[in-house]
Amino acid sequence: MAALDDLAFDPWDPAFVADPYPAYAELRERGRVHWFEPTDQWLVAHHADVSALLRDRRLGRTYQHRFTHEEFGRTAPPPEHEPFHTLNDHGMLDLEPPDHTRIRRLVSKAFTPRTVERLKPYVTRLAEDLVSALVEAGGGDLLKDVAEPLPVAVIAEMLGIPESDRAPLRPWSAEICGMYELNPPEETATKAVRASVEFSDYLRGLIAERRENPGDDLISGLIAAHDEDDDRLTEQEMISTCVLLLNAGHEATVNSTVNGWWALFRNPDQLAALRADHSLVPSAVEELMRYDTPLQLFERWVLDEIEIDGQVIPRGAEIAMLFGSANHDPAVFTDPSRLDLTRRDNPHISFSAGIHYCIGAPLARIELAASMTALLEKAPGLRLAAEPRRKPNFVIRGLEGLAVDVG
Numbered sequence: 001m002a003a004l005d006d007l008a009f010d011p012w013d014p015a016f017v018a019d020p021y022p023a024y025a026e027l028r029e030r031g032r033v034h035w036f037e038p039t040d041q042w043l044v045a046h047h048a049d050v051s052a053l054l055r056d057r058r059l060g061r062t063y064q065h066r067f068t069h070e071e072f073g074r075t076a077p078p079p080e081h082e083p084f085h086t087l088n089d090h091g092m093l094d095l096e097p098p099d100h101t102r103i104r105r106l107v108s109k110a111f112t113p114r115t116v117e118r119l120k121p122y123v124t125r126l127a128e129d130l131v132s133a134l135v136e137a138g139g140g141d142l143l144k145d146v147a148e149p150l151p152v153a154v155i156a157e158m159l160g161i162p163e164s165d166r167a168p169l170r171p172w173s174a175e176i177c178g179m180y181e182l183n184p185p186e187e188t189a190t191k192a193v194r195a196s197v198e199f200s201d202y203l204r205g206l207i208a209e210r211r212e213n214p215g216d217d218l219i220s221g222l223i224a225a226h227d228e229d230d231d232r233l234t235e236q237e238m239i240s241t242c243v244l245l246l247n248a249g250h251e252a253t254v255n256s257t258v259n260g261w262w263a264l265f266r267n268p269d270q271l272a273a274l275r276a277d278h279s280l281v282p283s284a285v286e287e288l289m290r291y292d293t294p295l296q297l298f299e300r301w302v303l304d305e306i307e308i309d310g311q312v313i314p315r316g317a318e319i320a321m322l323f324g325s326a327n328h329d330p331a332v333f334t335d336p337s338r339l340d341l342t343r344r345d346n347p348h349i350s351f352s353a354g355i356h357y358c359i360g361a362p363l364a365r366i367e368l369a370a371s372m373t374a375l376l377e378k379a380p381g382l383r384l385a386a387e388p389r390r391k392p393n394f395v396i397r398g399l400e401g402l403a404v405d406v407g
């Protein structure tokens, strides 16, 4: 185990957030597991370890299916945070089997590669319309004009959220996602609680309405499953599932789009190669997700003692897996700090692995390819108009905006 006092790993330091990859390289060189006092977590930075731990059933996204907070040596969250936790803890991402299996089975039908493939013409048209509007305007903010509206519209459409109701989805999601950063301050919790209450109330109303007037959307499908057999999906699970899908269904896609284009602007030779050969789009999408990993860290609770490199990690401990580091591990990726859009062997971990592997990966890939293709075809001269500002967040890695010219 290495002490981190003299390391550059500091998730609250803007310089680290701007470019965490050199600090990861140092972490990987110094050992396989590191105790990080500020968050009481064990950091794991190598691809092989992250990949194995994600599949290890001795770890879990939650412990509450097996232990009380007291039994696990943890304190319950304060009662005023309860609305956030009720919402969060009933979504499949924060459940373990058997609840996770039951909910994931129901939802996954809507996200199989075949089902999602049918959305391709709609996603393509949407991407083309958004890019055409950007071109007509002579440029704009790639984040606000393309990256954000595309996945928000797609997931809202799938769930059957009326267009007139969509404006608060982004702010609700952003406020809830603030809780996924390390040691979030009380102000973040207050906002997340308020957003959780409002979002849940909204969905409760929509679910009641769809129960009366079902459509061919996912919410109506979940209601049908719920009504067929009472314990298939509770009302709370339905609300939590919808919020999870709406949030997870756009946050990382938005960030991947702008992180990706910023990486392309910083690597003009790669952008030129892509412009010259649009058949590189699929491998470019994968490489950009590896190169600047949109979700940098995921946590797991240790449910049963494990050992990493001789270090015993007891039940009740928490492990933080550094996805951005795993994606830059030279043991797996040749020349990892090089952006190589032709990279063939690219087992990046950006969509996770094991039972929580991203259910939306096929959809995300379609969305990212659609916006990239539309931008290459309709805005062949797209260029950076101003240096973007990074969001201060470490875990959910994104930009405040990406100003572009189409000239």
Ligand code: HEM
Residues within 6 Å of the ligand: 061, 092, 093, 094, 104, 111, 155, 244, 245, 248, 249, 250, 252, 253, 256, 294, 295, 298, 299, 350, 351, 352, 353, 355, 356, 357, 358, 359, 360, 361, 363, 364
């Ligand atoms: C580039 C875009 C995306 C990235 C990088 C991403 C990444 C991830 C990751 C890393 C996880 C697992 C976290 C863990 O293991 O703890 C996950 C889970 C999940 N993602 Fe995505 N995601 C993306 C897009 C989407 C989309 C478009 C949807 C739409 C439905 C979605 C829905 C979900 C859901 C529901 C889960 C929970 C799965 C489970 O717990 O079984 N994601 N995603």
